[in-house]
Amino acid sequence: MRTTVAIVGAGPAGLLLARLLRNAGIDCVVLENRTRAYVEQRQRAGILEQGTVDVLRACGAGARMDAEGLVHHGIELRFDRRRHRIGFPELTDGRSVTVYAQTEVVKDLIALQLAEGPPLLFEARALAVEKPESEHPVVRFTHEGRERTLDCDYVVGCDGFHGIARAAFPDEVRRTYERTYPYSWLGILAEVPPSCDELIYARGEGGFALHSMRSPSVSRLYLQVPNGTDPADWSDERIWDELDRRFATDDGDWSLARGPITSKSVTPMRSHVTEPMRYGRVFLAGDAAHIVPPTGAKGLNLAVSDVRILARAFDHHHRTGSDELLDSYSDLCLRRVWQATRFSYDMTTMLHSQPGENAFDTRVHVARLHRLAASRSAAGELAANYTGLPL
Ligand SMILES: Cc1cc2nc3c(=O)[nH]c(=O)nc-3n(C[C@H](O)[C@H](O)[C@H](O)COP(=O)(O)OP(=O)(O)OC[C@H]3O[C@@H](n4cnc5c(N)ncnc54)[C@H](O)[C@@H]3O)c2cc1C
Numbered sequence: 001m002r003t004t005v006a007i008v009g010a011g012p013a014g015l016l017l018a019r020l021l022r023n024a025g026i027d028c029v030v031l032e033n034r035t036r037a038y039v040e041q042r043q044r045a046g047i048l049e050q051g052t053v054d055v056l057r058a059c060g061a062g063a064r065m066d067a068e069g070l071v072h073h074g075i076e077l078r079f080d081r082r083r084h085r086i087g088f089p090e091l092t093d094g095r096s097v098t099v100y101a102q103t104e105v106v107k108d109l110i111a112l113q114l115a116e117g118p119p120l121l122f123e124a125r126a127l128a129v130e131k132p133e134s135e136h137p138v139v140r141f142t143h144e145g146r147e148r149t150l151d152c153d154y155v156v157g158c159d160g161f162h163g164i165a166r167a168a169f170p171d172e173v174r175r176t177y178e179r180t181y182p183y184s185w186l187g188i189l190a191e192v193p194p195s196c197d198e199l200i201y202a203r204g205e206g207g208f209a210l211h212s213m214r215s216p217s218v219s220r221l222y223l224q225v226p227n228g229t230d231p232a233d234w235s236d237e238r239i240w241d242e243l244d245r246r247f248a249t250d251d252g253d254w255s256l257a258r259g260p261i262t263s264k265s266v267t268p269m270r271s272h273v274t275e276p277m278r279y280g281r282v283f284l285a286g287d288a289a290h291i292v293p294p295t296g297a298k299g300l301n302l303a304v305s306d307v308r309i310l311a312r313a314f315d316h317h318h319r320t321g322s323d324e325l326l327d328s329y330s331d332l333c334l335r336r337v338w339q340a341t342r343f344s345y346d347m348t349t350m351l352h353s354q355p356g357e358n359a360f361d362t363r364v365h366v367a368r369l370h371r372l373a374a375s376r377s378a379a380g381e382l383a384a385n386y387t388g389l390p391l
Pocket of ligand 1 (some may be wrong): 047286296
């Protein structure tokens with residue numbers, strides 16, 4: 001099997017890159033380890049930055065997002081039992097975010113790809129990327145019980161945090177920067193209309209809680225829990241009681257509607273950046289190169305901005321023969337990645353209680369929240385980062 005660009009992984013990064021390359025007339029093949037059903041059901045992100053919305057629309061994948069996505073013009077910060085709204089358009093020249101689940105983005109991109117190409121192989125597990133420095137690297141993979149090879153001019157590892165593409169970078173080239181936070185998120189999906197019009201980020205009694213949503217009838221809620229928490233230890237009633245406690249407010253009437261919980265999972269909070277994002281003819285994009293804690297809603301959006309930059313570089317090369325943009329890919333992405341890493345770190349540390357946190361640290365974090373509530377410039381900085389920095 002032979003192609004120009006071999007893409008490993010059919011998450012948002014791999015699928016969108018395939019779509020952008022197709023539209024630019026560049027052939028590629030996508031290899032995905034899992035089944036279509038598994039990939040389409042994997043619950044993850046839900047907040048799309050303005051730039052993510054724009055690129056999905058421009059590449060022909062925006063119809064359902066435009067019909068079903070919920071445009072949000074702000075978020076609520078809740079702390080000291082008070083509510084504070086940060087409005088985005090007035091602080092960012094009109095920018096906003098869209099609530100549209102990652103599962104739906106993935107479904108839309110898969111449907112387009114299966115209808116219009118390029119080839120997408122499910123249950124095709126990449127084993128290794130070989131000859132990364134040569135003009136013709138090779139991806140070795142298994143499919144339908146056989147080991148096969150995909151010969152290509154370039155490989156893009158869009159295979160997430162646990163993928164294999166990163167391993168093609170020699171140890172002496174690859175640098176890793178990491179932080180593991182001392183808490184995790186217990187996330188639930190509940191069949192109940194959201195109790196708010198916009199997301200609520202709460203630093204409440206007992207720690208952080210987030211009220212998000214997937215649609216007008218499905219709520220997505222998260223609780224800060226200790227690392228190593230087993231979701232089975234949290235009964236539905238215990239989860240709702242704890243959410244009530246963390247969202248408690250003295251600012252008028254507000255109550256959290258309860259409903260059947262359809263999914264529970266625990267996600268560790270981690271920051272991870274691999275540098276560089278290119279070695280030879282192998283590129284990394286999305287979670288394969290970097291992970292952020294979900295507090296700033298940046299992971300999916302960073303994956304999208306990586307592949308926008310990469311698709312533009314491949315297009316430039318295809319039209320002009322120049323390697324200039326391919327050569328600057330890693331540096332350009334990493335500047336944005338570190339801004340998102342910083343923002344996610346700030347949001348995470350400000351909103352969570354550290355285990356064993358002393359009263360001084362608590363006061364400093366709450367003072368940061370008060371500053372956001374009181375200062376237009378501080379709120380503007382949050383809004384600019386949340387809705388997405390320009391490419
Ligand atoms: C609970 C949770 C909440 C989140 N919330 C948000 C949010 O609100 N906003 C936000 O922006 N981000 C959020 N994120 C992060 C976001 O989901 C990820 O950043 C995003 O999925 C990255 O996309 P990706 O395509 O790079 O990687 P992935 O989605 O991980 O896709 C990688 C793909 O590669 C495949 N693969 C792996 N290994 C191989 C192999 N050897 N061969 C072939 N295929 C392989 C995998 O099966 C997978 O389909 C959240 C994440 C979690 C876990």
